[in-house]
Amino acid sequence: MNKAVKEIxxxxxxxxxxxLKAEIDxxxxxxxxxxxxxxxxQVKTFENxxxxxxxxxxxxxxxxxxxxxxxxxxxxGLQEGDEVITASFTYVATAEVIALLKxxxxxxxxxxDTFTIDPSAIEAAITPKTKAIVPVHLFxxxxxxxxxxxxxxKHNLYVIExxxxxxxxxxxxxxxxxxxxxxxxxxxxxxxxxxxxxxxYGDGGALNTNxxxxxxxxRMVANHGQSIQYVHDEIGVNSRLDTLQAAVxxxxxxxxxxxxxxxxxxxxxxxxxxxxxxxxxxPVRAQNSSHVFHQYTLLLKDxxxxxxxxxxxxxxxPNMIYYPxxxxxxxxxxxAGSFPITEELCKNVLSLPIHxxxxxxxxxxxxNEFLEAIK
Ligand SMILES: *Cc1c(COP(=O)(O)O)cnc(C)c1O
Numbered sequence: 314m315n316k317a318v319k320e321i322x323x324x325x326x327x328x329x330x331x332x333l334k335a336e337i338d339x340x341x342x343x344x345x346x347x348x349x350x351x352x353x354x355q356v357k358t359f360e361n362x363x364x365x366x367x368x369x370x371x372x373x374x375x376x377x378x379x380x381x382x383x384x385x386x387x388x389x390g391l392q393e394g395d396e397v398i399t400a401s402f403t404y405v406a407t408a409e410v411i412a413l414l415k416x417x418x419x420x421x422x423x424x425x426d427t428f429t430i431d432p433s434a435i436e437a438a439i440t441p442k443t444k445a446i447v448p449v450h451l452f453x454x455x456x457x458x459x460x461x462x463x464x465x466x467k468h469n470l471y472v473i474e475x476x477x478x479x480x481x482x483x484x485x486x487x488x489x490x491x492x493x494x495x496x497x498x499x500x501x502x503x504x505x506x507x508x509x510x511x512x513x514y515g516d517g518g519a520l521n522t523n524x525x526x527x528x529x530x531x532r533m534v535a536n537h538g539q540s541i542q543y544v545h546d547e548i549g550v551n552s553r554l555d556t557l558q559a560a561v562x563x564x565x566x567x568x569x570x571x572x573x574x575x576x577x578x579x580x581x582x583x584x585x586x587x588x589x590x591x592x593x594x595x596p597v598r599a600q601n602s603s604h605v606f607h608q609y610t611l612l613l614k615d616x617x618x619x620x621x622x623x624x625x626x627x628x629x630x631p632n633m634i635y636y637p638x639x640x641x642x643x644x645x646x647x648x649a650g651s652f653p654i655t656e657e658l659c660k661n662v663l664s665l666p667i668h669x670x671x672x673x674x675x676x677x678x679x680x681n682e683f684l685e686a687i688k
Pocket of ligand 1: 377378379380403404406407449475477478503504505506516517518
């Protein structure tokens, strides 16, 4: 490993903390001194600030991103056997909660360029039992929401946007209008897992909606199904955003756009370094979305991904495969049907380090070693 280069991390939370330490420490100390660890005032403050940032009427904090998907599906009253359409190429949580609630996950293919759910595949998968669509805004850019909302309106379906990887991205409508990712469907759900673009210092998640009734229902479901203390009209869950996490998030929310622009400059650097390569597809930027680069994911076309990975590792360059096994081939979610694009992606994608704290020399080192590794 090049001695001039410090340890390269996939995500550098340490350097980011050191940069924001004064503010974060003060915010955390305030919570600890108040001892209001649950339902402290910082939770409401953060929910309000995030609602303003997103341009959403309601934000409801919860314990993690997986819970946020579950709470949305429970609050929408989805019933056993209802079909929920989602992408075959995603993190397991999306399909997991559908199955957990005894709904039926219906997986559909993704677009080979943007890797987000293919609207024509959604349309083809609709049956009389279909109740909802869960598009995933994968790796930091929005799925084709305009097409998805059209299908949803035509078939009277709910749309739950899995916005865990794209918070802060803009969806750009054909008429040029913009909305924040997660605010176009019936409900948006997100995760504040530490490595996400807006990450806390533990687990956290949130839901957003413009529907007053649904917001009330989601708050109730997240709080043991109670509307008034000790009155339980429905079965709920216990899923709260801790005050300490809300305090950290409220500090980091101010920097979310700055984080995105730092990530984008890393992506621009890589794009430029890998321009014109025949055997590598750099991330395709969708026309209808800004990209906040939760991941920088390449597609290697020579079928040599695992060798490339090994070479990078010997040089001290971490890298990841999001995602190595398609959902339809996971034992828990075995699905008949053919998903050739998803299978191709699982075999050939490679994500390079991307975060908010890179220096140019490190990026040069990574890019040069990558160019060596694919030779
Ligand atoms: C991270 C993630 C989740 C789950 O979030 P957790 O906070 O880890 O529960 C759900 N969906 C997607 C697409 C994710 O990336």
